[in-house]
Amino acid sequence: MRVLTTSLALALLASPAMAADFSEGSTAKxxxxxxxxxxxxxxxxxxxxxxITGDCTDNCGGGSRQIGLLRAADGVLVFPNKNAQSxxxxxxxxxxxxxxxxxxxxxxLIKDEDIQGAANIYQxxxxxxxxxxxxxxxxxxxxxxxxxxxxxxxxxxxxxxxxRVNAHIAQTGHFGLGLEKDAELIKELFE
Amino acid sequence: MRxxxxxxxxxxxxxxxxxxxxxxxxIQITGEIIDTWCYFSGxxxxxxxxVGSAHHTCALWCSAGGIPVGLLGEDGEVYMVxxxxxxxxxxxxDTNLNLASxxxxxxxxxxxxxGLNYLVVEQVVTDHGITNLxxxxxxxxxxxAIPEPKP
Numbered sequence: 001m002r003v004l005t006t007s008l009a010l011a012l013l014a015s016p017a018m019a020a021d022f023s024e025g026s027t028a029k030x031x032x033x034x035x036x037x038x039x040x041x042x043x044x045x046x047x048x049x050x051x052i053t054g055d056c057t058d059n060c061g062g063g064s065r066q067i068g069l070l071r072a073a074d075g076v077l078v079f080p081n082k083n084a085q086s087x088x089x090x091x092x093x094x095x096x097x098x099x100x101x102x103x104x105x106x107x108x109l110i111k112d113e114d115i116q117g118a119a120n121i122y123q124x125x126x127x128x129x130x131x132x133x134x135x136x137x138x139x140x141x142x143x144x145x146x147x148x149x150x151x152x153x154x155x156x157x158x159x160x161x162x163x164r165v166n167a168h169i170a171q172t173g174h175f176g177l178g179l180e181k182d183a184e185l186i187k188e189l190f191e
Numbered sequence: 192m193r194x195x196x197x198x199x200x201x202x203x204x205x206x207x208x209x210x211x212x213x214x215x216x217x218i219q220i221t222g223e224i225i226d227t228w229c230y231f232s233g234x235x236x237x238x239x240x241x242v243g244s245a246h247h248t249c250a251l252w253c254s255a256g257g258i259p260v261g262l263l264g265e266d267g268e269v270y271m272v273x274x275x276x277x278x279x280x281x282x283x284x285d286t287n288l289n290l291a292s293x294x295x296x297x298x299x300x301x302x303x304x305x306g307l308n309y310l311v312v313e314q315v316v317t318d319h320g321i322t323n324l325x326x327x328x329x330x331x332x333x334x335x336a337i338p339e340p341k342p
Contacts, residue, residue: 034233049273049281052302052309053215057279064280066259066273076305079271081228081259088249090228090257092282110231115238117261117269118231119306141257159252160338164288168251174337176247176292176321189330190339 022073028106028125035112039122042130043069043078043105045098051077060092060099063144067095069105069122078109082123088159089141091124102130107138215300219316222264222297223323224290226253230261230269240332243292243323248336250291257283260290262297262310270301270310294319 026038048068050056060067069078080091084107107125112118126135145158152161159165173182228234229241229249240246242263254260260281261269273279275297278286296317302309331337 031232031234036232048271048309049279052273052304053300053311055274055279061279061282064282064284066271066282077307078305079259079307081231088226088252088256088258090253090259090282092257112231112233115231115233116267117307121227121231123228123232159256162252162255164285165251165255168288168291169248174248174331175244175326177244177324185326186337186340189337 022109026106028108031108031123033108033110035110035115035118036108036123037111038106039109040104040106041069041078042072042102044072044102045095045100046070046077047099048077048079060096063093063096065092066090067092067099069095069103069124072102076120078120078122080107080122080124081110083141084123084125084138085141087142087157091122091138093141093144094124094136094138095127097136098127098129103127104130106135215302215311217299218301218310219296219298220262220264220266220270220301220310221294221319222262222270223294224250224272224287224292225261225263225269226250226258226291227261227269227271228253228258230263235333236329239325240329243325244321245326245329245332247292247321248331249333251288252336254288254291255283260287262295262312268308270308273309273311275312276315290315290318292321292323294322 022039022041026040028038046068047060048066071078083089083091083094105124105127108123110118110121124138126137128135142158152163154161173179175182225242230238235241260272262272263269273281275286278284295315297312298314298316299310299312
């Protein structure tokens with residue numbers, strides 16, 4: 001019995017490390033990131049603010065709140081920081097249609113022991129409800145942005161046309177240090 | 192039997208850990224509002240390069256794009272920001288965007304779960320503005336953040 005008890009205790013203590021490898025079954029594409037690991041797992045889609053603080057809203061905040069993945073295997077709250085698109089888009093818009101549902105996700109987990117806090121960070125590449133066959137690619141952010149900003153239609157990537165970003169740059173410059181300093185630094189950069 | 196009870200108690204404690212870990216504690220902390228994906232992933236370089244004035248334009252892009260915002264404390268820890276002064280729009284919200292790259296002193300509640308710190312900022316005690324002038328070392332990160340001026 002003592003052996004059984006010890007084994008159970010060791011298994012519990014060891015479970016975080018053992019649970020860290022979710023590469024089996026993953027078909028996630030590498031982004032050649034230093035600390036990436038492919039990760040396919042089942043999870044419940046949750047509003048992170050609700051999960052952490054108990055302050056909950058309808059529909060996971062409707063896209064204005066970060067959305068998390070409560071992993072089924074070990075109860076760990078995984079934080080998707082990034083969707084599957086290249087560029088500067090988070091994952092909340094892509095995960096929102098699955099709020100409250102149990103899903104399977106595939107993507108890249110980031111765990112970098114050289115950077116404090118870099119654990120259970122995720123780049124989600126595709127999502128599907130558990131039991132479904134078809135995947136939904138996590139690449140819908142840009143279309144949602146275009147629908148929200150018809151006045152910003154035009155050539156080039158969204159981030160060069162975003163009205164809020166451009167208003168900030170127009171006010172304080174690319175370095176955020178004021179327009180006079182900005183002009184001086186840009187002149188130095190391109191000389 | 193005693194060992195079985197001990198094992199069951201240990202198991203119950205382990206299962207209950209996430210709930211107890213999410214209890215908050217009041218803190219006051221100073222640090223920079225950063226975009227967490229660039230910081231954690233290393234996609235654009237080391238952690239010293241993806242903060243501050245060098246990375247300000249990218250920090251605006253990421254915040255507007257809904258990438259989570261964090262407060263990089265003087266202790267080197269990242270605190271994932273859930274709310275700032277009642278604004279719960281932590282995905283692409285205006286308050287986060289307005290504070291991109293700024294050093295702030297924040298008073299609020301800290302929660303810890305599964306290796307991450309979470310912060311509800313109840314008050315921005317001081318907004319110090321952009322104080323990390325790392326463009327002097329790194330120029331602009333990424334390099335394409337500033338288009339070459341047209342002649």
